[in-house]
Amino acid sequence: xxxxxxxxxxxxxxxxxxxxxxxxxxxxxxxxxxxxxxxxxxxxxxxxxxxxxxxxxxxxxxxxxxxxxxxxxxxxxxxxxxxxxxxxxxxxxxxxxxxxxxxxxxxxxxxxxxxxxxxxxxxxxxxxxxxxxxxxxxxxxxxxxxxxxxxxxxxxxxxxxxxxxxxxxxxxxxxxxxxxxxxxxxxxxxxxxxxxxxxxxxxxxxxxxxxxxxxxxxxxx
Amino acid sequence: xxxxxxxxxxxxxxxxxxxxxxxxxxxxxxxxxxxxxxxxxxxxxxxxxxxxxxxxxxxxxxxxxxxxxxxxxxxxxxxxxxxxxxxxxxxxxxxxxxxxxxxxxxxxxxxxxxxxxxxxxxxxxxxxxxxxxxxxxxxxxxxxxxxxxxxxxxxxxxxxxxxxxxxxxxxxxxxxxxxxxxxxxxxxxxxxxxxxxxxxxxxxxxxxxxxxxxxxxxxxxxxxxxxxxxxxxxxxxxxxxxxxxxxxxxxxxxxxxxxxxxxxxxxxxxxxxxxxxxxxxxxxxxxxxxxxxxxxxxxxxxxxxxxxxxxxxxxxxxxxxxxxxxxxxxxxxxxxxxxxxxxxxxxxxxxxxxxxxxxxxxxxxxxxxxxxxxxxxxxxxxxxxxxx
Numbered sequence: 001x002x003x004x005x006x007x008x009x010x011x012x013x014x015x016x017x018x019x020x021x022x023x024x025x026x027x028x029x030x031x032x033x034x035x036x037x038x039x040x041x042x043x044x045x046x047x048x049x050x051x052x053x054x055x056x057x058x059x060x061x062x063x064x065x066x067x068x069x070x071x072x073x074x075x076x077x078x079x080x081x082x083x084x085x086x087x088x089x090x091x092x093x094x095x096x097x098x099x100x101x102x103x104x105x106x107x108x109x110x111x112x113x114x115x116x117x118x119x120x121x122x123x124x125x126x127x128x129x130x131x132x133x134x135x136x137x138x139x140x141x142x143x144x145x146x147x148x149x150x151x152x153x154x155x156x157x158x159x160x161x162x163x164x165x166x167x168x169x170x171x172x173x174x175x176x177x178x179x180x181x182x183x184x185x186x187x188x189x190x191x192x193x194x195x196x197x198x199x200x201x202x203x204x205x206x207x208x209x210x211x212x213x214x215x216x217x218x219x220x221x
Numbered sequence: 222x223x224x225x226x227x228x229x230x231x232x233x234x235x236x237x238x239x240x241x242x243x244x245x246x247x248x249x250x251x252x253x254x255x256x257x258x259x260x261x262x263x264x265x266x267x268x269x270x271x272x273x274x275x276x277x278x279x280x281x282x283x284x285x286x287x288x289x290x291x292x293x294x295x296x297x298x299x300x301x302x303x304x305x306x307x308x309x310x311x312x313x314x315x316x317x318x319x320x321x322x323x324x325x326x327x328x329x330x331x332x333x334x335x336x337x338x339x340x341x342x343x344x345x346x347x348x349x350x351x352x353x354x355x356x357x358x359x360x361x362x363x364x365x366x367x368x369x370x371x372x373x374x375x376x377x378x379x380x381x382x383x384x385x386x387x388x389x390x391x392x393x394x395x396x397x398x399x400x401x402x403x404x405x406x407x408x409x410x411x412x413x414x415x416x417x418x419x420x421x422x423x424x425x426x427x428x429x430x431x432x433x434x435x436x437x438x439x440x441x442x443x444x445x446x447x448x449x450x451x452x453x454x455x456x457x458x459x460x461x462x463x464x465x466x467x468x469x470x471x472x473x474x475x476x477x478x479x480x481x482x483x484x485x486x487x488x489x490x491x492x493x494x495x496x497x498x499x500x501x502x503x504x505x506x507x508x509x510x511x512x513x514x515x516x517x518x519x520x521x522x523x524x525x526x527x528x529x530x531x532x533x534x535x536x537x538x539x540x541x542x543x544x545x546x547x548x549x550x551x552x553x554x555x556x557x558x559x560x561x562x563x564x565x566x567x568x569x570x571x572x573x574x575x576x577x578x579x580x581x582x583x584x585x586x587x588x589x590x591x592x593x594x595x596x597x598x599x600x601x602x603x604x605x606x607x608x609x
Contacts, residue, residue, distance in 0.1 A: 138456065140576055
């Protein structure tokens with residue numbers, strides 16, 4: 001298989017105006033990925049599938065990832081004057097990375113038997129996350145993109161049948177998001193324990209006022 | 222007189238504008254989730270024209286428990302027993318796929334004996350999975366009980382082996398990162414050898430019983446054809462893909478474990494119909510027996526786990542990894558993202574039987590409703606894995 005750089009250059013040439021970045025994987029698995037801009041994603045995917053030297057005809061795994069806004073601490077070496085002499089000093093900087101939702105595709109080639117090539121797309125807006133669907137290119141994304149729509153709430157434009165798949169249709173939230181909070185009485189138990197009982201009180205209507213009739217017993221005491 | 226004649230004629234010929242519901246209109250039937258042939262709680266909404274399937278929409282989610290979220294809230298090792306519950310027929314291969322992905326994520330080496338044990342257990346799993354699948358399929362076709370019991374008789378022997386090694390018949394929880402949990406004794410290997418040596422005899426009998434059976438041939442040949450182009454595009458993997466004639470076996474392509482050390486062939490189908498998918502399982506069992514014979518002859522004593530791997534406070538470095546193996550049902554993959562913490566930031570399962578269901582509608586269209594069960598049975602699904 002060609003290196004990521006070569007694939008990136010080829011794809012950028014083929015799909016005019018496409019912007020592709022390499023996302024470096026710092027771990028030992030040696031699986032870095034290509035970040036594709038959303039406007040040209042379909043063209044790039046088509047190119048990756050159809051180019052004879054690449055022919056990534058098999059889209060194995062499609063999944064979503066939720067990245068919340070976070071601060072990344074970086075240490076950079078800065079030259080400073082310390083006691084009249086110039087020295088290199090570590091300077092800690094904090095960088096704020098805004099949150100985004102991500103769709104990750106793992107591509108293999110059944111024809112040439114190579115892979116994986118990992119491509120990702122990012123949707124910055126959490127409230128209205130939209131990405132182009134790659135189901136027209138690889139049919140195997142059909143159910144998996146539906147699953148991402150269900151669990152992460154990414155809307156795939158151009159998907160033939162975008163409905164909830166694992167949760168029921170009336171369900172409101174997206175349970176795989178990192179900021180998802182379970183409803184208090186989500187799993188109502190017949191004998192809820194202290195904390196659950198306390199929180200669940202907010203959801204039930206108060207009992208009617210008692211009028212003293214409950215104190216009447218069958219046998220006089 | 223004439224007036225009465227006219228009335229009779231008018232009564233005999235009903236007005237042509239009248240239509241009945243059964244006349245040319247589609248009838249929508251909900252099959253499942255409690256249908257005996259749906260292999261668990263799986264539902265299909267089928268639109269029928271007479272007996273012919275014109276539309277089919279699968280409905281998922283009855284067994285959904287958000288396995289992936291549980292995995293993100295549990296330590297890496299804590300997820301290992303949960304993977305048993307995905308495809309509860311093949312817990313050994315589930316364990317292996319997860320262990321392999323974590324080993325990729327953290328860069329862990331596996332000792333030789335552990336690799337051999339993994340291959341032996343994975344191929345035993347393949348034997349019992351394929352055998353029971355053939356039994357279930359016959360059950361769906363109406364051969365109620367007997368072929369399934371033949372298959373379960375052999376499966377029981379293999380489950381006994383799993384039990385004596387790992388302590389559990391189905392929920393084995395056997396693999397660890399960088400090795401296996403307990404070592405197999407020589408006596409266990411001897412018993413495994415005995416079972417493997419006797420397995421071809423069962424296969425001869427079973428193949429004669431079912432694959433040359435006239436009724437089976439009539440019900441399965443030319444039913445549910447799947448073209449290689451559609452199979453590749455839809456991400457079909459495992460025996461189902463190879464039944465359509467595509468030569469893609471991850472054991473050969475990725476060369477994980479010690480598979481390159483063994484001689485085995487990859488059976489391929491010609492027509493991609495249900496009969497080919499049946500046949501594929503029978504042929505793959507024979508190849509698994511070959512692998513098992515070689516592995517049991519070659520296995521040498523040695524350590525079974527990499528001593529450098531931390532059991533407590535196991536934290537892989539920041540990064541991500543996708544590992545996959547050829548599970549009996551197809552490509553089983555795990556995608557893990559580590560942020561350096563004790564539990565994965567993202568834990569994703571790529572279940573083979575879920576993605577193999579993508580083209581269920583394409584295979585069923587135009588067939589009678591009784592064939593839908595046979596086609597679904599030949600896909601080989603387990604709802605624990607499909608719904609997660």
